[in-house]
Amino acid sequence: MASFSEKQKFNSLWGYVILSLVVMANYFYVSSLGAANYTYVIITVLTALAILFIFEFSHLDTKVTKQGISHKFWPYQRKETTLLWEEIKSIEITKYRPIKDYGGWGVRMGYRKGRAFNTRGNIGMLLHLKSGKDVMVGTQLPQELYTSIKSYNKAKVINNLD
DSSP states (O other), X not given: OOOEEEEEEOOHHHXXXXXXXXXXXXXHHHHHTSSOOHHHHHHHHHHHHHHHHHHHHOEEEEXXXXXEEEEEEETTOSSOEEEEGGGEEEEEEXXXXXXXXXXXXXXXXXXXXXXXXXXXXXXXXXXXXXXXXEEEXXXXXXXXXXXXXXXXXXXXXXXXXX
């Protein structure tokens, strides 16, 4: 049986682009005031540091073990969430539309699609739970994830990427 572990981070380039835009926008705003306003400078620096922190230190950890499938999106989830094999009805490794289906990346609540945990890309593991809920967990390693889930043979798994 093949256990699986994946750690994903946001694409840091986007974090730096957003950070640069925030700093530039605040700089132009403060410049338009004509006089140095240190309150806006402090707000700019704190906003930039907060954005940098989010993009640099957020990460999604996914594990497949003999107990089930676990995920944790730090710093938004303090405790790891484990879905036991007995709780899972079926699993699809599939392409999805992060913005349309879930409203973007991160820890998201889709309108009709259930919860999503993703950092980038458009491939994920859609867990259909026996409770009727769905959970999407993004992955950058779909084939390895599929192989690991299949090796435990605990739930019906479909690879929609083939």
